[in-house]
Amino acid sequence: MVKPEVYKSLGLNDNEYQKILDILKREPTPTELAMFSVEWSEHCGYTRSRNWLKLLPKKGKYKSLIGEDSGGIIVDDLAVIFKMESHNHPSQVEPKQGAATGVGGIIRDIFTAGARPIASLNSLRFGSLTQTYNRYLLRGVVDGIQFYGNCVGVPTVGGEIYFDESYTGNCLVNVMCIGVAKKTKLARARATGYGNSIMYVGSSTGRDGIGGCSVLASHEFKESEEKRPAVQIGDPFTEKCLIEATLEALATGYVIGIKDMGAAGITCSTSEMASAGNSGMEVDIARVPRRESNMQPWEVMMSESQERMLVCVKKGKEKEIERIFSKWDLNAVVIGKVTDDGVVRIKDKGKIVAEIKAHSLTQSPVYDMPYKKPNYLDRLNKLDINKIPEPKNYNETLLKLLSSPSICSKKWVYEQYDHMVQTNTAVLPGSDASVLRLKGTNKALAATADCNSRYCFLNPYRGAQIAVAEAARNLVCSGAQAAAVTDCLNFGNPEKPDRFWQFKNCMEGIADACKFFDIPVVSGNVSFYNESPKGAIHPTPAIGMIGVINDIKKVCTQYFKKENEIIILLGSSKEELGGSEYLKVIHGLIKGDAPQLDLRLERAVQQTAQEAIKKGLASSAHDCSEGGLAVTLAECCISNNDNVMGALIDNLDFIGRKDTALFGESQSRIVISCNKKSAGKIRAIAQNFAAPFRIIGTTGGKNLKISSGKNVLINLPIKRILDKWTNSLQSLITA
Amino acid sequence: MLNVEIYITLKKTVSDPQGLTIKHALESLGYQNLQEVRVGKLVTITLNSEDKKKAKQKINEMCRKLLANLIIEDYSFRIKEV
Amino acid sequence: MLNVEIYITLKKTVSDPQGLTIKHALESLGYQNLQEVRVGKLVTITLNSEDKKKAKQKINEMCRKLLANLIIEDYSFRIKEV
Amino acid sequence: MKFGVVVFPGSNCDRDCFYTVKNVLKQPVKYIWHKQTKLDDIDCAILPGGFSYGDYLRTGAIARFSPLMKQIYRFAQKGGLVIGICNGFQILLEAGLLPGAMLRNKNLHFICKYVYIKTETNKTPFTNFCSRNQILKIPIAHNEGNYYIDKSGLKTLEENRQIVFRYCSQDGAVNNQSNPNGALANIAGIINKNGNVLGMMPHPERSSEKILGSEDGFLIFKSIAAWLNPKI
């Protein structure tokens, strides 16, 4: 008789346990109970989020591919596969290895789809760097990403990092990986064909992360000693060999299906591959290569040892596959075969330890969670802008913003990442989006990850829309057309209605914005229970977006190129400050409503920039985001180290307050520079799309000077700006 | 002066891919009979102090605070007078 | 079985930035009296063998060939029966 | 002329070198698996960058025992051209084909960025297309590029003009500020006494196409090609 404490500690409730009894028509074995507990957890089964994930559009301009574990789009004869995933809780406990194994896991999702991983990005959130542990986390996470990513040979080409108190006690580590394959060569994560063999490949199995999946992913995380999981040490070297061996094995045509062993290793891979293939499967776990002795069957089934995969191989071709893996000094062992009764049958030396219909494992219960608008929101949304004093010294204000860790240069981070290996990186980190050429074609991909979670906190629906709009804007600034999204949805405890309200609203926001821009969401990941004893994190639906550049010669970057060029502002600045970095850093307030967003205006501005770049009229393009127009202009001046230059801005449209115009974060704005002859042509394009257009100044000189009539608001030597912006992060970290 | 040797090793329950790879390398060089190879750190500290007892306490503290990551590592040390 | 602990250290003539960094970090945590901090490696090998003398010779060989780089490193070891 | 790119487990710039030789230099090239016990018919062996054996224990330490390394050694003895880039350089050091050793970068971090290097000599098979003192813009990406050799070793290197590249500033100043990793005497690349084995930390294959931000690295590939076949 299974005691309620037992199934409850595995994360199953009374109803779920009753359901298991109904399915099996008997008591579950320990192995079976463990299997249900992970498959029915939020992490594997999406029990609480699934109803809302349905809102997301699946189709767009480019043909989309939705696979079992990842998704992508078709670009000519190539499939571009990508996905983002979180590794928040393990990273909070052990930042280096937590982040490292996070990188390893998402890369496996990509190459098991048959695509060679060509780049990764990361989206990170930490509490304030004034706290020692947060500094330790940032250092550790970056160290883990560089340790794994550099060794495995996948360039880390971009990402984003924000700091906010809500992440103290629960940092976020989201990693996105992109891969490319010939579209005819994709692999599926399914087992089909009676009698075909099931092979285990990769590292051996130990007692790593046992129970980690359900315990870590479905309980509120508390920083207590006893819940600390057996942390795993990532092995990027083995993963690198696995990439090569897997791609070689897939090329033989003898692989029917393949799946990464991620959360709940063999349990997930066996039941999900069988279920996806409408088959059954019989494996004997006595044959699983192990590195620890006396492991219980359920321990083998639940182990989350890294760098392992399950492969369904055409009968009679097992030796060929084994030969390839052993060439790379990797295990490859037949552990079972595909059956036709729809049952996953797990044996241990011939004795049955679990026997469950595959579908009953994968068809987890789905819950409609109650939601309710948080009480504090109305109060927070009220911001009387007249009570905010305008700065006395605009120079100091700008410098302060440029040295805020969320805004300053992330060079200290990305110079630790190999962002050039594979020789595709045509735009290196440090511009709005990174650009990767597609070898053998004229095309390139642009990639970015974005989410302002403060906006999402103040207004989840609009904040999520802005995340989508900003990602698309970043791609457009690099010369690309936005093509598809992967998301990583980080929220608090879904059982609390106010948290779930944030989730629901963000989902609606992403769905509506993606539909408007005709961009599908092809893959993603949900991470709930991101809480510390002080409360939930700001809702953080990180958006990873891919764009396509049809002509690699038409790539654009954010920094000014030449002196004496015209500077144009597309879009217009509103008198708003809600949720801005300025309000937080200068006035210590997290308040107001998220910036307004008019999707049609956003589209007009993006189309104008896109057309100008495509026609070769723009020398640079940079969108306005955190810190507003003044920060954007400063970045245009300084973000190419080899060629910094000043600018003279003397024709801004100051309709109201000066601080809103300079530091407000109105959406749908892009700064373009161009030569004198092109300005008229760009104006014509803007008129055609009905996008606000204004010439605001010229490039050149040694200072960034911004004036309003005769009144000089900002006048700073470029060197000074560069110093502040470049060195802030490092000095905060080593403080 | 005191010479302290601090040995920092991965906990037994934590896998050590580096150790495994070195084991394979040694085996392919012809060394058999290897049961296990694990890699750790050795931190040597020279202290301008004579008080062994006090040093012991200090070193314990240093290990916990900075030198070892107790989530995945164990440590031990030896103190010698020089 | 034999348990071998191999200590691999940077030669005295080679500077050790990692040791220096740790020294600074310890000092900023308030630990004074640190003369020097150096970081090395600890390789632990468990041998399925009883013959200490033979083991000693083997380990010497392993260190010279693979485990230490004698241009920059020194090594020493201890063998214990277990 | 034929190029061979050696593939160790964990090499990750093998495909980049292959691509550069085949698609940019447009010369025949093949991969050579590290377990091979015979070296194919080649004129130049490239030991690529990456993390052979994960850089576990010490960078290059395990790879140098690969069966193929015996053949590389023999090939080098007979005067064949060998170029080790980044991890390839580290392997050549471990194998004793070049003198010295690599320590961790002085700042204890992996560093990936464009740097400038000065071509100290163009009288080598690998730099004959450069002018003497030419400054090349070329990226580095490594954890252990802090070159070390003892005093007498350094003297020998200098006397024999074996130092081929030194880190420098954009305008050629060789000093502490232009030294990214703490390498002794700003050394970025050295050659053996016989002048046929070169090791360098920067990645010429990452800077051989305009689209990647610099074509300066391509001078090294062109130099090799010109040396092997003066007619082209």
Ligand SMILES: Nc1ncnc2c1ncn2[C@@H]1O[C@H](COP(=O)(O)OP(=O)(O)O)[C@@H](O)[C@H]1O
């Ligand atoms: N975690 C990170 N990893 C790699 N690159 C990063 C990371 N964070 C930021 N970057 C890079 O720094 C640059 C500036 O980032 P960010 O300020 O987020 O840009 P934006 O506001 O345009 O989205 C981008 O090129 C980005 O890819």
Ligand SMILES: [Mg+2]
């Ligand atoms: Mg941007």
